[in-house]
Amino acid sequence: MGIVRKTRSVDTILELFEDTDHAFSGVILIERLNGQMNKTTVYRILDRLEDEGIIHSFQDQKGLTWYAKCQSCASGQHTDLHPHFQCRSCGKTSCLHVKITIPLIRNHRIEGAELLMTGLCDQCT
Amino acid sequence: MGIVRKTRSVDTILELFEDTDHAFSGVILIERLNGQMNKTTVYRILDRLEDEGIIHSFQDQKGLTWYAKCQSCASGQHTDLHPHFQCRSCGKTSCLHVKITIPLIRNHRIEGAELLMTGLCDQCT
C-alpha cells in the first residue's frame, strides 16, 4: 500500500512543484487545476506525496494548508527543518533556505518545529 | 468602537486565561462554556480581547486556532515574540518563555514570526 503511481494527475501536480521553493495552498491548487481534476483528487494526491516525503505541508496564520517541495531538502527529509515565509501583501508563500535554531525546553521532548515568518516580499516592499 | 466591556461573559473567559500560559483552542472553549455562552459569543469575545492585545492567537498544525494570555508578555505586546508548544500526546498547548532568534532574510521585510514546537510535554514523556 502507498506507492504513488505516476498518473497524469500526479504528474500535473508534481510539475507545479518542480524547481521551485514556491508553496501552494490547497485552495490555490484546486483553483488552478479546476477542470483538469477534482478537488478530492487534488487533496488525495497531496496527501500521498506528503506521505512519501516528496512534498511537505504547513499551516499559515489563517489556518490554511500550504504545500511545497523544498529544493534544498533531501528527499524524505522535509520535516520542518526550514522556515516558511508568507507575504502579507501578495500572499506569496515559500520555503526559506536558512537554518533556524530551535531552543531546548526543559521537561519537554521537542520533536518538530514550524516557523512561519510574515512580512513583505521583495516585490511588495 | 472597540472598547471591551467587562460583561459576565467576558469575565468568564478572562478568568480561564488568568495566571496561566496555557492556551485554549476555540473548540475547547466552546465545549467548556457550553450552556453558559453561545459559540458565536465565544469567538467574538476572543476577537475583541485579541484586538485589544489582552490575548493572542496562533494556529496549530491542524489549522485550529489557539488563544493564550502569555504571562511574560507586556500588555498589548503579545505579537509573536515567543514560541508555542503543543504536545502530540495530550494536546496540551502553551506559551514558552524563551527568546527565539528570527533570521534576517535578504529582500524581505520580516514583520512577524510564529514558531510552533511540537513533541511531548513533561507529563507525557
Place this chain on the structure above:
DNA sequence: ATTTAAATTGCAACTAAGTAGCAATAATAA
C-alpha cells in the same frame, strides 16, 4: 493478450471551524 488485483478518480454528500445578519438584551452615557 487476457484476466485479476489493486490503486486512482469523480461525484455527491458530509464534517467542522469559524462567520454574518438581525432582532433582543444589557450596559453605559446623557
Place this chain on the structure above:
DNA sequence: TTATTATTGCTACTTAGTTGCAATTTAAAT
C-alpha cells in the same frame, strides 16, 4: 430615565477539507 451603543443568542451560512462508493485506470499475473 431616556437615549445610545455594545453585546448576546439564534439561525443560517461559508469554506476547507474529508468520506463512501461506484466507475475507471493502472499494473501485475497468468
